[in-house]
Amino acid sequence: MKSKLLMAALAIALLAVSIQLTSAKxxxxxxxxxxxxxxxAILSRTSVRAYTEQAVEKAKVEKMLRAAMAAPSAVxxxxxxxxxxxxxxxxxxxxxxxxNTGMAAGAPLAIVVCGDMKKxxxxxxxxxxxxDVSAATENLxxxxxxxxxxxxxxxxxxxxxKVKAIRELLKLPETIVPLTTVVIxxxxxxxxxxxxxxxxxxxxxxxxxxxxxx
Numbered sequence: 001m002k003s004k005l006l007m008a009a010l011a012i013a014l015l016a017v018s019i020q021l022t023s024a025k026x027x028x029x030x031x032x033x034x035x036x037x038x039x040x041a042i043l044s045r046t047s048v049r050a051y052t053e054q055a056v057e058k059a060k061v062e063k064m065l066r067a068a069m070a071a072p073s074a075v076x077x078x079x080x081x082x083x084x085x086x087x088x089x090x091x092x093x094x095x096x097x098x099x100n101t102g103m104a105a106g107a108p109l110a111i112v113v114c115g116d117m118k119k120x121x122x123x124x125x126x127x128x129x130x131x132d133v134s135a136a137t138e139n140l141x142x143x144x145x146x147x148x149x150x151x152x153x154x155x156x157x158x159x160x161x162k163v164k165a166i167r168e169l170l171k172l173p174e175t176i177v178p179l180t181t182v183v184i185x186x187x188x189x190x191x192x193x194x195x196x197x198x199x200x201x202x203x204x205x206x207x208x209x210x211x212x213x214x
Contacts, residue, residue: 041146046193048150049103051185055086056109060147064184067143068113073132079119080133083112083170083178090169094181097165101154101181109184112156112166113137117175130157133179140182150187153180 065082073079085091086109095105104110113136115129137153144151156162156178166178204211 041142044193045142045145046191047152048185048187048189048191049152049183050188051103051107051150051183052188054108054186056149056184056186060149061109061111063147064111064140064143068136068140071132071135071139073135074121074125074128077119077121077129077132079116079121079129080136081114081116081176083114083172085110085112085170093169094166097169098154098156098162098181101183103152104181104183107183107185111140111182111184112170112178113140113180113182114172115157115177115179117177129177130179137180137182144182144184148186149184150189151182151184153182155179156181 061084065084068082069078069080085094085104091104091107091110094110095102101110113133115133117129120126120129141151141153156166157180163178166172166181167174167176170178172178203209
């Protein structure tokens with residue numbers, strides 16, 4: 001009887017180990033797949049400035065905004081606000097008022113990514129809002145690309161005339177500063193991404209330093 005119980009216990013233990021090993025292999029494969037997908041999305045993303053007339057679905061807009069709000073921010077202040085533009089007349093006015101955003105006239109969507117100064121840090125860290133909102137903008141661009149959309153980042157802040165024009169058009173309060181306008185749509189073109197890898201831009205330990213492992 002004891003022998004049978006021992007054999008049964010051993011069989012259960014072996015099964016548990018087998019399940020754990022299988023689970024570990026599965027997790028490892030999933031991590032590898034996730035890494036490949038993220039890496040490919042980053043390297044294949046590029047600016048798209050021509051779009052079809054197809055509207056961007058509301059569910060996709062929300063996914064882009066969720067991705068943007070998942071960005072890191074200093075002291076977790078999340079000092080951002082997003083103005084979604086899907087009105088053709090407003091898109092045309094954005095194109096007219098800020099010439100670097102001329103492609104907005106032919107786009108179905110733009111998102112103006114702003115800094116909310118009520119949420120920004122006080123003192124010397126106040127300008128961290130620019131980094132925080134830039135991180136949110138990059139997340140938005142990557143999610144747009146992952147969703148099969150084309151997008152381009154266009155700058156607003158710190159050009160005073162552009163800030164003033166966008167603020168007046170969108171009726172933004174003084175505490176809301178437009179940093180970027182991301183123009184989005186289903187791509188009409190398929191530009192090739194640029195290879196921006198330059199080892200000369202890398203230093204180790206001190207400026208100009210070589211990797212000690214070499």
